[in-house]
Amino acid sequence: MVRSLLPVLETCDNFRLATDSEHLTEFRLTPDAKHIIGLIPDAVFTALQESDNDPEQPVWDIRPENDTSRATLTFHPRLDSAKSRSEALKTIVEGWRDGGLFPNQISLRLWRNELYTIYADAFGPRTEDNIAFYLERTACALFGLVTYGVHMTMYTQDWKVWVPTRAKTKQTWALYLDNTVAGGIPHGMTAFDSLVKECSEEANLKEEFVKKNARACGAVSYFFRSEKGFLQPEVQFIYDLPVPVGQEETYIPRPLDGEVESFTLETFDYVIEMMHGGRFKPNCALVFIDFMIRHGKITAENEPNYLEIMSRLHGRFGYE
Amino acid sequence: MVRSLLPVLETCDNFRLATDSEHLTEFRLTPDAKHIIGLIPDAVFTALQESDNDPEQPVWDIRPENDTSRATLTFHPRLDSAKSRSEALKTIVEGWRDGGLFPNQISLRLWRNELYTIYADAFGPRTEDNIAFYLERTACALFGLVTYGVHMTMYTQDWKVWVPTRAKTKQTWALYLDNTVAGGIPHGMTAFDSLVKECSEEANLKEEFVKKNARACGAVSYFFRSEKGFLQPEVQFIYDLPVPVGQEETYIPRPLDGEVESFTLETFDYVIEMMHGGRFKPNCALVFIDFMIRHGKITAENEPNYLEIMSRLHGRFGYE
Structure with missing residues (x-):
């Protein structure tokens, strides 16, 4: 042997999600989406809330946790295309990078200048209508996105x-x-x-x-x-x-x-x-x-x- | 394409267990066992309870369902070896067969006279100490056991x-x-x-x-x-x-x-x-x-x- x-x-x-004790927020495209696209730790969740400070241009909808499910973060309905979601996220993560947030993940030194595609269904077809958005490679880990x-x-x-x-x-x-x-x-x-x-x-x-x-x-x-x-x-x-x-x-x-x-x-x-x-x-x-x-x-x-x-x-x- | x-x-x-609506009882070797070994539909669960009618020789322990988990069926602690569990199950399923229970699964015509090994951890080593019990091949489906x-x-x-x-x-x-x-x-x-x-x-x-x-x-x-x-x-x-x-x-x-x-x-x-x-x-x-x-x-x-x-x-x- x-x-x-x-x-x-x-x-x-x-x-292993089932047995992990960390507090995580589910990232879904819409509140009723079948698939989870990411898992967000509290530090990132807090930063997302803080960066969402323009009432004219809201980025997120948040559904609080209840007895049976985690809190869920989704895009505000106005961000209903891969393009608009990608642009909103780009602004956020570049702001974090330039402001020195999460330096061990997205500092300028680690920045890859390479876009990854995030899918609405991670195991689904690699077709246009399954694309959720695009995001800088090294930032994907902040949101627990599948790459x-x-x-x-x-x-x-x-x-x-x-x-x-x-x-x-x-x-x-x-x-x-x-x-x-x-x-x-x-x-x-x-x-x-x-x-x-x-x-x-x-x-x-x-x-x-x-x-x-x-x-x-x-x-x-x-x-x-x-x-x-x-x-x-x-x-x-x-x-x-x-x-x-x-x-x-x-x-x-x-x-x-x-x-x-x-x-x-x-x-x-x-x-x-x-x-x-x-x-x-x-x-x-x-x-x-x-x-x-x-x-x-x-x-x-x-x-x-x-x-x-x-x-x-x-x-x-x-x-x- | x-x-x-x-x-x-x-x-x-x-x-898919996560989305199925059928009422199922979890089958575990012991109440605190890490692994599920089977999933039992209500008809079989009822038959198991009814066949467990000798207070001198109890076969099952049952932990009722609660808000967060299904009911759990485990062997009575006296059945603490693969041999004793196998013998108890053999008596039960042969009794069902001869009494005409579940005829579309374990009738004499369908009976295979072939023993399958059931493991405590279905994905674990195929070694003696991972063996839960042995059971007639065609009866395994009654309990949702991995074969x-x-x-x-x-x-x-x-x-x-x-x-x-x-x-x-x-x-x-x-x-x-x-x-x-x-x-x-x-x-x-x-x-x-x-x-x-x-x-x-x-x-x-x-x-x-x-x-x-x-x-x-x-x-x-x-x-x-x-x-x-x-x-x-x-x-x-x-x-x-x-x-x-x-x-x-x-x-x-x-x-x-x-x-x-x-x-x-x-x-x-x-x-x-x-x-x-x-x-x-x-x-x-x-x-x-x-x-x-x-x-x-x-x-x-x-x-x-x-x-x-x-x-x-x-x-x-x-x-x-």
Whole structure:
């Protein structure tokens, strides 16, 4: 019996809404919306109320908590489009940033200048009519909004995996190990197009090669609470890239845009050791666990927590 | 954009605890147990109370419902082992069977004479100390207990899939289409050993061939309410068997034990058409959807409900 990887998963899927004691306000698009889109801690809730001080331009409607449900924050009915909601939120979070609020999450140094798409139904179609609004990437965690990315594992036929070390200049998780290519999905791009772009930018892998060889293999979802205490429910679209046999010398990922320090080709045993040692960015370890399950390296016979891991790799955030 | 497979998934994952209006009693091993092991409809709850009529040998403890939680049924503390609980339940359900109770679920005709293992933590280790009790297979649905099986897809390199038609004499889902090999995990066997056994019995595939070529690929879990109205949360361990290239004529599944009418090698398009047409046993359609996601045939770009499907293929039954 191998050493269970459940503790590795739990460094990433580390928040459970049903049992958490923190006071949180539900963020919904409208009071009767079926889906929760975010969970707001009290500090942010207070700041939202304080910033909503123009009676001519109200931003929020608030329904107080009662015996059976949490307080619910929704947009004021006048903000009835993705565009108007995005603009209102932009003004608020840039005001906070410039005023020095939540400096460990949205200071100018951490600001990404990258818009993420927030969906009315987090697991719903990625179509226009499911878009709730757009928001600066790093601000999403303030509201516990679900964000989306792509993660790819590039591997050789003898089951070695290309593992990057993140650049020491990265704003987050500097020098941790990562999946071969990974990145957030910027607004307006499909998952696969984002992957092709990241493969080029991060790993110098040509578009034609990636389009021909990368294969969609599913998605993982997990509820992460960051060290800063903010909630980050995430969904990652997963891809495998098996290097064509005999072309292991031709197709090699190389750092290009400075996000990656170096790429090395590693054995499964090494990767597993590094995961247990906490050397991987937590969600990247989780993607590698999914890889090992899909490829029969982790089985019901060698992993005692197989079903616990498998089901928690695909969580629905406890929203229902 | 292909036609969404979400309606196909929903014929199988068709019950949601959070929104269901049925009155259900939680079945737990002990009053303070962390995990729910089953959900009991009122008709069964009444029958359980009525059969518990020997004051010298009490079987149940019942904690009534209150404002925030359902009624909870647990074993009387004297039944503190898997053996004693199994014996008590055996007496009860055989009494019901012989007395003609729940005839559309546990009549002699439907009785399988096969014991399933029920776990204290449904997603926990499959070890002795997690075993709650054993129970006749077909009786598990009366209590909404989680049951476990194995499902395998055997396919050729040109992406054709071996599809069996279930025998017309099968007690359930006669003449529906199925996964290449599938079966419940009887008590005392590992998932993989069950698969090897079923491959031999149902499809005449030799042990050595299966052990060498079948690959564990994960697990799916879904909450099914049968047409009879009983709850059947299920977990299936998933395997792929890619037929070795050039040996497509050598390795062919053939009916052996009478469970299967015939095996035919079918294209993906045919399988998808049959799924939309309701020709597949519902959980087998779901396993095939998982197969197509893992192998890049269903992607975020061609399936609008990709994330909804992906997350619901790995549900936790709403127990937490």
